[in-house]
Amino acid sequence: MSYHASRKPISVVKTYLNHNCTDLIPPPGVIINDSNRETWCDWVPFDGPDASTLLGYLDSAFLFAYAVAMFFSGFVADRISLRYFLAMGMITSGISCYLFGIARYYNIHLLSYFIIVQIFGGIVQTTGWPGVVAVMGNWYGKEKRGLLFGLWNSHTSLGNIVGGLIAGRFLNIDWGLSFIIPGVLIAAVGLVDFLFLVDTPEDVGCILQEVSQQPCNTGVFEYSVCLFFSKLVSYTCLYWLPSYIKSSTSLGATLSSYIATIFDVGGIIGGLIAGYITDSTGLSATTCFVMLVISIPLLLLYNLFGAIDVSVNIVMLIILGIFVNGPYALITTAVSADLGTHESLSGNSKALATVSAIIDGTGSIGAAVGPLLAGIFSAAGWRKVFYLLMLSDVLALLVSFTNLKVF
Template sequence: MATVPPGIRLLVSFDRDQWYRALTFILTFLLYTSFHLSRKPISIVKSELHKNCSSVSDLATIGASSGAGSGQQPSLLTAHLTDMDCSWKPFDKRNYKQLLGAMDYSFLCAYAVGMYLSGIIGERLPIRLYLTVGMLTSGLFTCLFGLGYVYNIHSLGFYIFVQVANGLVQTTGWPSVVTCISNWFGKGRRGLIMGLWNSHTSVGNILGSLIAGYWVSSNWGLSFIVPGLIIAAMGVVCFLFLIEHPNDLKTIHAQSSSPGKCVQDKSWNGVNGHTEMYLQYKEGKAQSYDTELLLPRDSVCVPVQPVVVVKRESEPSPISFMGALRIPGVIEFSLCLLFAKLVSYTFLFWLPLYITKAAHLDAKKAGDLSTLFDVGGIVGGILAGVISDKLGKRATTCAIMLLLAAPTLYGFSMISEFGLGPTIGMLLVCGGLVNGPYSLITTAVSADLGTHKSLKGNARALSTVTAIIDGTGSVGAALGPLLAGLLSAGGWDQVFYMLMTADFLALLLLLRLVTKELTSSKSRPISAVELKEH
């Protein structure tokens, strides 16, 4: 007899629950990757919406010289050529940075407001259906932005409306996927598992940059349409395969594991009008001797006594907004995330444009180079999770990374002018230090607080807590790009000073929790906590 291949032996070594955990991990990873993939194109397309018109000015100068030689009025020809349309209206004006910033702000402000409502709604609806509808509508609005190019739409109101609508429907994503992944994975290695899982943010940004960058110079409409189709397709996959909670499988397995089938036979009124039920055995698999004694193979019907099922305790009700705020640590981490996300999203929306201006690269090369920030973010998120698991100190881990991030941002603003090599290195380091705390707070910390001991086992608070933390962070995400658009008019140095100030404020908000962690004698590695399901 031939030996079993090692790969097959590896596959059969995992039990059914482990396979379902792997499916949930991979599926939710891909689902939220598609969310970030659909958000990234706007930062890539910005440099195409307002191009560098220096080449047009050169053309105007040449044309003016030739016009003078031919007897034409140079001033009139120069004025005509310099008015050539080299940018996409209405972003061809001098205040284009403010217009682009307002477009970012409209999306992120709608996202921040909608997030507070999304968690509360998500606690009361089936996650699979809620997430599916959100992804399909998000795909629709992402495609609509790209159709602005196809149908030659130049209305600022149209693009802001699409951004607001997209921001609202994208709030369905984060509370849903965090609740789902937390239902399947306990506290044992939550930092490591969610650090790996949260790399979907950076993977989505990278893929979004590459997809948008491929078409940005030739047809920027496709930079939105293709990501929109991808997230809509993933919405269909979500509807078909997402399992919200391990308990959802118990009914299926109970039915499939039943060796024989007992069906309800005709019933009639018994004593005092009570209905008596009879079960009749149906032919199927061979039964044990004891089963055959209980359910004979002939047409004998076995009466079953009526059973009244009484639930020992009622289903836990969803937590209120104020109840979630009273959970220890929710307010501090929410405000810390406000400033941490301000920094992260400023890079997300403005880094390609900054590289274009500072390094004098075209839109595609700048978009490709900006992906290194997200590569660093993947490593930073995983490291933050591992370190916090080992130390058992989430707040301290975030504080250390925030303390290192501020001077690193200043170094990046200085080194980015000294060539490509130093810029690549600093992008990786900045990505790790900026996205590390952001990743840890939005995943492991949110899950810890959503299953806090003060909730007494009420797992229905997880979506609301996650939405409060991420919604507060999204306020910073809305302010960051807006402030960057306003401050960049006075030079990019002012933008970096704003980012460093935000990092220090995030650090200050965690000082109370850090002090509590360092002075607590009960602090121990989270890996020592028993792995359990919620």
Template sequence: MRKATNKRIENERLLSTEEDDVVRVQYHCLPIGVWLVERMGVLSRLDPVVKKKCYQILIVVLTFCCYTTYHLTRKTISVVKSTLHPACNSTGTCANPSNHCRGWEPFDSSDGKTLLGTLDYAWLFSYAIAMFFSGQLADRSNLRYFLTVGMLGSAMSASLLGLTYFLNVHQLFYFILVQILGGTFQSSGFPAIIALMSNWFGKGRRGLIMGIWYTHNQTGSILGTVIPAIFAHNKWGWSFLVAAIVMVGMTIIIFLFLVTDPQYVGLSPPKHHLEDAVDDKEMNQSSEELTIHSKRETISMYKALFIPGVLEFSLAHFFAKMVSYSFLLWLPFYIKNNEIGGHCLDTFQSGAMATTFDVGGMIGSIGAGLLSDILNARAVAVTVLLYLSIPMIFTLRKLGSANLPLAIILVFLTGVTVVGPHSVITSAVSADLGTHKSLKGNTKAKSTVTGLINGIGSMGAAFGPLITGALSSHEGWDAVFYLFMSLYFASSLLLTRLVISEVRKWRRPCYQQQSNKKAARILHNSDSESVSLQETEFAL
């Protein structure tokens, strides 16, 4: 009887260990759409590997479209700027002194660019502050609910801006208040979707996957430029309302189909750090600072700062995002107010030309991610692109007005080099550091680390457009472009220690191989000497 009992216990133990790899479907955690699919048994008949690939594709598509709508709603105002503050009072080469040119109060005055910069600052500053808390909140909540609330809030703020046209609102305080509201809700997006991607994908080829996936930024920018440009010239209120309607539709899809954890559908989570090579010195330092043992324990932002590489990448991101968002929010305005080949472009044409920057950003995101995978060195890849951006920004300013084809090429190449570093830091680097080996397997730090890096970067983004508006009004656009070059140079210098560390890791295998050969040679010589001694002793 006792033997039978022991046998049954042993069988149950073996069964439980086998079920560690095949997790049961947790129906109570699934969204309604996926719950129906699982209940119908559509995917249950598939091999677990094939099933996981299907869900990974679903997650990539959903998160891609999700953040595309985030960027769609935030980019709209950059196109509408040229309608709120037309070129009548501008100092650009396309300025129109006609008294019949009208903007929208209070932005149609001589200091209209400064007021528009204030709106950018209100949005970006609230976005940056809220980002620090969004990461912490996302790690402590259901990511699907978190994204749903954030998307609905972002759509509401865009609608409130669109309604100002139909309700004839001209109070600056109202615009600033809505921008603060929008920035707060928009901060919910990135920490949550980075955590989602890390839940579904391991570190293998993360740079390339994240680089391709990060093109949602540029896709949203293109849609946020082309769609609003249709309405911007006449009924600009619809520019915001259409973007809000699209975002509400995407919110419904996210709520119905987003699976936040592979274990909910009976799949095993990815294994991180299979190929991590962390210095012993860094590991010892991080082990002293981080005392994290539970896989479900969240960490504070203070502890996240001590993860190796977080501080350097955060500060570098501060300057890189300052430049990236200045281009994002001011490039259509800059193109419209400066002659290209002796001609001035209208609102739609300048918006369409600005999309070439976003197309270049797509190539830059994919290329930077692939380069970081090939080199197995994120800091080196980012630094190379930062240095390449400096001559491209200079060339765009000096030769961009020569003719239209050359201007399009230069805007495209500038997008490649400017967006590339920003995309790697905010996606692949954030995911790597959020699952860093020093966290000892903690899976609840991804959103916090992403929020910290993106929050510090967004602080720079908050100052960039404001400085751009004020500096272009008082010192001209030459001063703005020289500032951009200086900021990218400072960003590259901040990564020097990490670049040196990664280069040393490249050389370490060579030294190891040489030392192994030397050890083998010494061992061979010692064996030869021992053999000769034995032969001598035998002869004697």
């Protein structure tokens, strides 16, 4: 949860770094004229007409670094103590949040500084997913893994909610704290992990009983490509929903960030539903396929009608979160763990983090591309962004079709 909480502030704070200042009262000493009437309160260098593009660069710097480093992170996680690996990653992730937040106090306005901090943050955040999936895979067998991992995966959405609420709480008071407090949170949890985490049941004298499974095509490549497009949609929503809600409604930055967290509530429900259906039927690819089919028209409907009313927006965000995040949650948890412990790997438990990293690393490339394109397309209208998301889900749909099992 703390990993995702520490990633969320940028999507909230970007609505404050660049917004319309016309209705705000300037502090003493600030001279307002026609050239700066709408931008006097913005944070340089995000005060120009290209602000959306520059903010998109920040997202992409983090996500591309995350995607590239992920392939190496899984290899490392399989070869050192997961306790050390996760503790180190969480503490350094806290440092990256702190470095972004102190720009507020040291009056840092260099785009290069923010990009370097984002790259550093993307690299150290890769310790999270392969590490925690490996720990879960070590401790829990394959029986009812879909529902179990669906319940456990709610930490991603809970982290987004907590991070969004913390960032939103301090947004209008001191946006530096919107980063620093989640940074302290993840560093503290890293210390707890270092003190108490046990890597495997064998480390404390326990033996995990496994159930047999039917041989099947591992499908690492197909699921990796499917996750590329699914994660593109999910992370574009994660990073740009607050900005979209603010621009399409009369709501302020703080309330927009709060409402955007409702999408993650739907994500929790979607992960549980996808996991339960997979456990009941054994058809993970079919589950992904059906949820992707439903998500495509939902994206269009939300773009057309989501801004009508706050209550309509909330209901549609919950439904959208269920079907957009359901496939993403299923692939990155239960499917990754199943593939990483598949019998074709000859019982090599050291492959679990590596397989998880390959799948999530490929998906993270899509997560990097999505927000970057959204930042560019949004300048020409949000409808184009939603067309991009719908196209991505169509492509994910086509890839998931190759993995369908026939009754």
